[in-house]
Amino acid sequence: MAKPMPRGYHARTAMRRKGRRPVPLMTRADLEALDRADPLRRFRDRFRLPPGLVYLDGNSLGAMPKAAPARVAQVVEREWGDDLIRSWSRNGWMDLPLRIGAKIGTLIGAAEGETVVADSTSVNLFKALGAALGLRPGRRVILSERGNFPTDLYIAEGLAALVGRGCGLRLVDADEVESALGPDVAVLMLTQVDYRTGRMWDMARLTASAHAAGALTVWDLSHSAGAVPLDLAAAEADFAVGCGYKYLNGGPGAPAFLQVARRHQDRAAMPLTGWLGHAAPFAFEPSFRPADGIGRARVGTPPVISLAALEVGVDLALEASVAALRAKSLRQTELFAALAAQELGGFGFALASPAEAAQRGSQVCLRHEHGWPIVQALAAERVIGDFRAPDILRFGIAPLYIGFAELWDAIAALKRVMAERLWDRPAYRASPTGVT
Numbered sequence: 001m002a003k004p005m006p007r008g009y010h011a012r013t014a015m016r017r018k019g020r021r022p023v024p025l026m027t028r029a030d031l032e033a034l035d036r037a038d039p040l041r042r043f044r045d046r047f048r049l050p051p052g053l054v055y056l057d058g059n060s061l062g063a064m065p066k067a068a069p070a071r072v073a074q075v076v077e078r079e080w081g082d083d084l085i086r087s088w089s090r091n092g093w094m095d096l097p098l099r100i101g102a103k104i105g106t107l108i109g110a111a112e113g114e115t116v117v118a119d120s121t122s123v124n125l126f127k128a129l130g131a132a133l134g135l136r137p138g139r140r141v142i143l144s145e146r147g148n149f150p151t152d153l154y155i156a157e158g159l160a161a162l163v164g165r166g167c168g169l170r171l172v173d174a175d176e177v178e179s180a181l182g183p184d185v186a187v188l189m190l191t192q193v194d195y196r197t198g199r200m201w202d203m204a205r206l207t208a209s210a211h212a213a214g215a216l217t218v219w220d221l222s223h224s225a226g227a228v229p230l231d232l233a234a235a236e237a238d239f240a241v242g243c244g245y246k247y248l249n250g251g252p253g254a255p256a257f258l259q260v261a262r263r264h265q266d267r268a269a270m271p272l273t274g275w276l277g278h279a280a281p282f283a284f285e286p287s288f289r290p291a292d293g294i295g296r297a298r299v300g301t302p303p304v305i306s307l308a309a310l311e312v313g314v315d316l317a318l319e320a321s322v323a324a325l326r327a328k329s330l331r332q333t334e335l336f337a338a339l340a341a342q343e344l345g346g347f348g349f350a351l352a353s354p355a356e357a358a359q360r361g362s363q364v365c366l367r368h369e370h371g372w373p374i375v376q377a378l379a380a381e382r383v384i385g386d387f388r389a390p391d392i393l394r395f396g397i398a399p400l401y402i403g404f405a406e407l408w409d410a411i412a413a414l415k416r417v418m419a420e421r422l423w424d425r426p427a428y429r430a431s432p433t434g435v436t
């Protein structure tokens with residue numbers, strides 16, 4: 001169980017953890033100094049963010065790169081407007097899913113030719129799970145964690161019902177996952193960074209355990225891609241999926257990605273067999289023949305305008321480098337948690353994320369019994385976080401555009417919300433929708 005934050009942070013020092021040296025209280029000036037020394041600081045100006053707004057929800061919808069509107073306008077005005085259907089070849093529209101897929105492949109440490117951009121994460125989960133089940137015909141179980149993101153679980157349930165032959169989804173608690181890898185498990189499906197708490201699975205270890213048990217893996221990297229260094233190739237991960245609209249800043253409803261390890265590509269039968277996954281889409285043959293390689297994971301016509309916006313976001317993450325992003329993110333999540341401990345003692349918060357920065361993704365979550373109204377009141381103070389039932393306040397810290405001093409401002413606003421009971425208003429108590 002998460003421990004409540006200790007009371008009594010006062011005088012000039014705070015004990016951050018029992019047995020540690022007293023650490024001086026942080027001030028806003030300390031965080032401003034970190035901003036001045038931040039090698040990624042220049043990226044903030046590449047994003048449009050409303051002045052005075054602290055945006056800690058980039059793990060839900062990433063901020064808009066300033067270059068995105070011009071790129072989208074170019075695709076719409078010139079490529080669509082003037083070049084019309086010729087754009088499929090002249091402007092490389094047909095290649096976008098593989099071209100941007102290759103860039104995301106670099107961000108997630110996939111081998112060349114393993115990643116494509118297509119469809120939504122939910123649909124890609126269906127494709128990956130279906131292909132994985134087909135590669136383990138004697139086994140019937142998709143194993144996952146009870147707290148996994150709902151769409152992952154719902155897709156697995158629906159697919160298992162469709163496949164029949166006794167297939168089903170088995171859910172266990174996080175600490176039981178490895179021991180539940182029995183001889184009937186075909187696929188282990190996990191979200192690498194937990195959407196609620198930010199807790200991070202050790203991908204290499206879990207993949208090795210799954211393989212030792214004869215199972216394949218499907219990793220959901222929605223909260224990892226663009227924030228956490230990954231090495232899918234070294235981990236020998238089998239399949240992976242993830243969102244384009246979170247840390248990749250691809251825009252609302254941006255298409256998702258799907259990675260299939262090369263060793264599986266030519267045997268993996270995709271359960272969705274659309275014409276663009278065909279070996280010769282323009283031969284218009286009456287029967288499906290899968291394309292070689294990752295191309296078979298395509299289904300229908302690519303969403304060109306959305307892909308153009310996504311590429312701008314992906315390019316920014318590549319330019320910054322995941323290693324630099326992670327280094328800043330570790331520092332920021334650590335500081336955010338420390339500031340929460342320093343400033344919010346006595347208000348009833350508990351840390352919901354792992355205490356060690358290395359064990360969480362780029363978010364810090366707090367628990368509070370009045371989480372929903374607090375998040376509403378905080379938004380009125382121009383700090384955007386979000387709420388996940390039953391009691392989690394989620395703060396995503398996108399290191400590409402979030403500064404250190406903003407973390408101070410967010411915690412200061414939260415302190416104000418608590419000290420002045422700004423959350424305790426009927427308007428904020430209306431039942432949560434989950435959307436802030």
Ligand SMILES: Cc1ncc(COP(=O)(O)O)c(C=O)c1O
Pocket residue numbers: 060120121122123149151152191195220222223243256
């Ligand atoms: C872990 C995870 N998987 C999947 C999704 C959503 O998938 P889709 O883009 O298909 O709605 C989310 C959305 O927040 C998520 O957090």
